Amino acid sequence: MSATRVQLVAWHVFKEGARDRVLFTMVGFAVLLFGASLLLGQLTAGQDLKIIKDLGLAVIEVSGVLMSVLIGVGLVAREIDKRSIYGLLARPLRRWEFILGKYVGLLMTLAANVAVMTVALYAVLAWMQWTATPAVRASWEAPALDPAMLVAVVLLMGELAVLTAVALFFSTFSSSALWSTLFSLGVFVAGQFSGQLRELATAVGSRAAGAVGTALGLILPAFGAFDVKSQVVHGLAIPLEFVGMTMAYAALYAAAVLTATIAVFNRRDFQ
Amino acid sequence: MQSVVRTEQLTKDFLTGFWKPRPGRVLDAVSFDVPRGEVFGLLGPNGAGKTTTIKLLMDLLRPTQGRAEIFGRPVSDADVRQRVGFVPEQPYYYDHLSAEELVQYFAGLSGLSRVDAVARTAAVLTRTGVRDEDRRRPLRQFSKGMLQRVGLAQALVHDPELVVLDEPMSGLDPIGRRDVRQIIMQLRDEGRTVLFSSHILADAELLCSHVAILARGQVVALGKLTDLTAPAMHGSEVVVSNVNAEAAARIGAHAARVTEIADGRYCFELAPGERPEPVIAILAAAGATLVSVSPVRASLEDIFLEAIQ
Structure with missing residues (x-):
């Protein structure tokens, strides 16, 4: 394996993302929303901090998911469609290095964008902290600049790592960006309910439906596990062990999907 | 005579049809050798199988039957492409990059260090006629002829022994064609092996020492250009x-x-x-x-x- 070649492909993806106006617009829009949440907070007496935190984390998640899917599905498909892949694979670049580089590059792009949005959210919260009276501060369940919010962001990155792998998987064999987007978003939405699917057998009482539900619940990524927004907003502690296990699950799931992606990509003809 | 490229019974089928896909043969038992240091022309009308053959050599397609080797190693061996430069037909390169960035990126993928990549990029862009003032412009602003020059630069940046060009003159104006011809002749004079496909016979006649003529996926004529033309006085x-x-x-x-x-x-x-x-x-x-x-x-x-x- 050449780490250099993987790094080069990853760096190229990151550079492309950094010059993408759509990404700038999306991050800009998210930052604007944080500002707007200040106004929203004024309308809800006593709940302003929770609303800003909740809305802020939700905006970061939605932006991250959209970026992951919209960029992820085009990452390989566009290279094939525009035939730029010919020049790349004519180099001593293994196909798996190409896929890994693309994946790492998109994760870097997402991490940078999520970092910018997180800093913007903390800036809004710092403003709240600075302007609030001691009485208001005392009524908060958790401090405005609660470092536990970073745990939610870390888990969000774990979720995006899995979703990016899924989007990349569809990108390698589907020639339609629309279908890849729908499939990826479908997996994301269904993955939110993977826990409920596993419990389908007891709920419906049908063994066949239960078996299908259990199978789907096991196959689909358990995206619901990454969502700790409400705990963070209400100042509830998130055990470190839970964070570790969830991130390990994300790493294993992403690795399995990437392995399948590479297997599909290795067999592909580029006509 | 040592062969740089060898194909043996190279065959490629593509599945066609939506409901009941059937294999359609686009390349049928193609065998040829490209001798070291020669300019080899892969000629044929449109749809003859020239690009398919080149894609099989570049491992962009996998053969249905037969085999292909470059420098005595199977084309599936990625390391062999360290010694090969390739310009695809009507190349597309990332239009947000400049010529310099693109060639340096490809140089890095071929294993050149950062310092070497910068130096070699400047040299090959000069060689292929990309002017200094154009090197930092985004490729989206480049004409087809200029893109072809950048394509040649990326193919030469790692100093390859074999250069494979798919329809290099296609879509170029007369000056562009002349420049590409000159570069091919220079490569030959430097002792490199050039394999190029074309349906422009005047260019092939001027450049090639050996040719293979493809028609309907089969080799219908093969050999030294002088041997092919001599008997037909x-x-x-x-x-x-x-x-x-x-x-x-x-x-x-x-x-x-x-x-x-x-x-x-x-x-x-x-x-x-x-x-x-x-x-x-x-x-x-x-x-x-x-x-x-x-x-x-x-x-x-x-x-x-x-x-x-």
Whole structure:
């Protein structure tokens, strides 16, 4: 394996993302929303901090998911469609290095964008902290600049790592960006309910439906596990062990999907 | 003679049809050798299988049957591409990058260090005629001819021993074609092996020492260009001046065709097998001046048309 070649492909993806106006617009829009949440907070007496935190984390998640899917599905498909892949694979670049580089590059792009949005959210919260009276501060369940919010962001990155792998998987064999987007978003939405699917057998009482539900619940990524927004907003502690296990699950799931992606990509003809 | 590229019974089927896909054969048992240091032309009409052959050599397609080797190693060995430069047909490069960034990126993928990549990029962009002021402009602003120059630069940046060009003259203006021809000739003079596909026979005739002509996915003619054209001699052509009408009439009996060029200047086309010496003797006796005697060989176009029919 050449780490250099993987790094080069990853760096190229990151550079492309950094010059993408759509990404700038999306991050800009998210930052604007944080500002707007200040106004929203004024309308809800006593709940302003929770609303800003909740809305802020939700905006970061939605932006991250959209970026992951919209960029992820085009990452390989566009290279094939525009035939730029010919020049790349004519180099001593293994196909798996190409896929890994693309994946790492998109994760870097997402991490940078999520970092910018997180800093913007903390800036809004710092403003709240600075302007609030001691009485208001005392009524908060958790401090405005609660470092536990970073745990939610870390888990969000774990979720995006899995979703990016899924989007990349569809990108390698589907020639339609629309279908890849729908499939990826479908997996994301269904993955939110993977826990409920596993419990389908007891709920419906049908063994066949239960078996299908259990199978789907096991196959689909358990995206619901990454969502700790409400705990963070209400100042509830998130055990470190839970964070570790969830991130390990994300790493294993992403690795399995990437392995399948590479297997599909290795067999592909580029006509 | 050492082969740089070797294909043996290379065959490729593509599945066609939506409901019941059936294999359609686009390349059928193609075998050829590309000798080291030569310019090898892969010729054929559109749809003959030229690009498919090149894609199989670049491991962009996997063969249904047969095998292909570059430098004695299977084309699936990615390391072998360290020694190969490739320009695809109508290349697309990332339009948000500049020429410099693109070539440096590809240099890095070929294993060049950052310092070497920068130095080599400057050298190959100069060589392929990309002007200094254009090197930092985004590629989206480049014309097709300029993109082809950048394509050649990226193919040469890692100093490859074999250069593979798929339809390198396609879509270029006459100046662009001339420049690409010159680069190919320079590569040959440097001892590199060049394999290029084309349906422009004039370019192939000018550049190639060896050719393979493909038609309907099969090799229909293969060998040295001189060997292919030599057996198909089309007689000879005698041009003389100061010929009077009587001498012209006498020679007319020996010639397949007589053309008066102007003012007593004639061109006599002799049929294959007709020797020019008796004609020259008659003309000399009649006081005519011999201008030229030249054998008429079949052109590559003649060979090509005969082969693909």
